[in-house]
Amino acid sequence: MLPQRILMGPGPSDVSPEVLQAMAQPCIGHLDPEFVSFMDEVNTLLRKTFLTENAVTLPISAPGSAGMECAFVNLLEAGDKVVIAINGVFGMRMVENAKRCGAVPIALEFEWGTPVDPDKIESALKENPDTVALAFVHAETSTGVRSDAQALAALANKYNCLSIVDAVTSLGGIELRVDDWGIDAIYSGTQKCLSAPPGLSPVSFNAAAMHRVKKRKHDPQSWFLDLNLLTGYWGAGAKRAYHHTAPVNTLYALHAALTQLHSEGLENSWARHASNYAKLRDGLQQLGLEYVVDEEYRLPELNAIKVPEGVNEAGVRSHLLEQHNLEIGAGLGPMAGKIWRIGLMGSSCTERHVDLCLSALAEGIENNKS
Numbered sequence: 398m399l400p401q402r403i404l405m406g407p408g409p410s411d412v413s414p415e416v417l418q419a420m421a422q423p424c425i426g427h428l429d430p431e432f433v434s435f436m437d438e439v440n441t442l443l444r445k446t447f448l449t450e451n452a453v454t455l456p457i458s459a460p461g462s463a464g465m466e467c468a469f470v471n472l473l474e475a476g477d478k479v480v481i482a483i484n485g486v487f488g489m490r491m492v493e494n495a496k497r498c499g500a501v502p503i504a505l506e507f508e509w510g511t512p513v514d515p516d517k518i519e520s521a522l523k524e525n526p527d528t529v530a531l532a533f534v535h536a537e538t539s540t541g542v543r544s545d546a547q548a549l550a551a552l553a554n555k556y557n558c559l560s561i562v563d564a565v566t567s568l569g570g571i572e573l574r575v576d577d578w579g580i581d582a583i584y585s586g587t588q589k590c591l592s593a594p595p596g597l598s599p600v601s602f603n604a605a606a607m608h609r610v611k612k613r614k615h616d617p618q619s620w621f622l623d624l625n626l627l628t629g630y631w632g633a634g635a636k637r638a639y640h641h642t643a644p645v646n647t648l649y650a651l652h653a654a655l656t657q658l659h660s661e662g663l664e665n666s667w668a669r670h671a672s673n674y675a676k677l678r679d680g681l682q683q684l685g686l687e688y689v690v691d692e693e694y695r696l697p698e699l700n701a702i703k704v705p706e707g708v709n710e711a712g713v714r715s716h717l718l719e720q721h722n723l724e725i726g727a728g729l730g731p732m733a734g735k736i737w738r739i740g741l742m743g744s745s746c747t748e749r750h751v752d753l754c755l756s757a758l759a760e761g762i763e764n765n766k767s
């Protein structure tokens with residue numbers, strides 16, 4: 398048996414007993430008539446979560462990275478210009494994806510720990526009127542920064558290009574309104590603020606995005622992520638033609654997690670993330686710990702904290718894991734060894750988690766001073 402942990406890192410987050418129980422239901426065929434109506438429910442729940450009416454709203458059968466790849470391979474063709482905002486690890490991955498599509502990324506870099514600056518994006522879009530898409534990360538999990546997705550999507554609309562939005566860590570945790578904000582293509586993941594197990598990537602594409610997919614000159618290089626094929630199985634009113642075997646039991650879990658989310662209420666979930674963040678922030682301040690990000694741009698669900706001078710970063714994390722079964726995250730890339738990342742995502746976002754984390758952290762730091 399693997400140990401039971403308390404997950405307060407950058408994902409996965411704690412999966413509730415109800416969701417785990419849903420996963421233990423008997424596996425049925427992915428084309429069973431009963432499963433087909435269950436799929437409709439999953440799509441409806443996802444639309445309610447993204448706040449969209451988009452017909453093409455479905456879970457990709459792979460984690461968040463596949464949602465990213467799905468957006469890039471379907472919307473971009475060789476030679477297409479794409480403006481990509483980089484303010485952490487995941488913006489860098491977008492550039493990798495664009496290159497592999499043969500697209501031409503115009504990468505704009507922002508200091509890690511700061512949000513994407515809409516003015517700089519606007520200048521780039523003005524200078525490159527043939528830009529096909531603007532891609533950015535709403536909630537940058539590597540640094541704990543929230544960028545203004547509404548303002549950035551509005552710029553994409555103003556300059557007549559598609560927006561591609563990474564909402565892996567934002568969906569369910571902070572305000573996100575796909576239709577109201579005019580977002581064209583968006584992807585998320587199940588194991589962050591939705592608190593389902595990893596392995597699925599909810600995506601949503603509006604009519605403008607699907608128009609581009611339909612009028613491509615060449616098929617996307619990925620057969621598995623080709624939306625024209627995927628919608629034959631997942632699409633609203635689709636014939637449910639076999640494409641690949643859907644991960645049936647993981648979908649049971651997603652259905653249960655989304656049902657829990659909506660029984661709480663989406664806006665109540667955003668409010669819970671905000672209030673537990675405030676509690677954690679106050680406690681960290683009492684411990685003398687500092688945030689990486691200015692208060693205004695912080696993500697409640699991902700708290701990037703500076704490791705104090707003279708404290709063994711990895712030692713503290715090991716202490717939490719070994720003594721308290723509590724997982725927090727390390728820094729990535731240039732922030733490795735310098736920060737901790739404390740997640741308050743979905744089921745891991747409770748007052749109890751905050752209290753436990755604060756007391757364990759105080760003890761862990763005390764035990765790891767040089």
Ligand SMILES: *Cc1c(COP(=O)(O)O)cnc(C)c1O
Nearest residue numbers: 460461462487536538565566586
């Ligand atoms: C976690 C994450 C991803 C990648 O998701 P995986 O499920 O790990 O593939 C992409 N973008 C952001 C912002 C993330 O936090």
